[in-house]
Amino acid sequence: NAGVMQNPRHLVRRRGQEARLRCSPMKGHSHVYWYRQLPEEGLKFMVYLQKENIIDESGMPKERFSAEFPKEGPSILRIQQVVRGDSAAYFCASSPTAPFGTSKADGYTFGSGTRLTVV
């Protein structure tokens, strides 16, 4: 029973290039969340998606960042024209149910992350 799979684990991009981060949720999970983490800090919410729908992208910069979760295939977080400030660990999490109002929330299952380094 595979967990949340993220790839690549490490990604190095030059300034101005594009970064594509992939996330395959756990089997049976249709809710995907992307978080960003800077060194020695907590996680910052970016976007919440269900299959083919973006539900909440309030944490994602309006420019250069986009996310999708197609009917088939993994969720993709795409960063265009990367800058040094984009260097961070990007984590994907999945859950079987919607996050709010779940008083018996089981928590989120996180992937191992993609560490993006912009040089």
Added chain:
Amino acid sequence: TQLLEQSPQFLSIQEGENLTVYCNSSSVFSSLQWYRQEPGEGPVLLVTVVTGGEVKKLKRLTFQFGDARKDSSLHITAAQPGDTGLYLCAGEIVGNYQLIWGAGTKLIIKP
């Protein structure tokens, strides 16, 4: 802005000692989760507390949710080097898709 303040940010103690990590907020949470994160890995869920005043135990770890559901604590008894890691709390607010995260407590247990 909803904040979850976690303290201490860093803690280094000897094996066998006890410690407590705190998460405090002015917001009311429908649930609060504690995670542990190893270097180079994603956070792993330890426990979810839901009811005000709830206490959950996981071996030597005791988690408590405040009566008003605004704060939580993690107490470790007789810490061991294997407890070393980054401990994160995260709160869920009804009607909000986001988890609100504390900045984490970096814990080092010296043998």
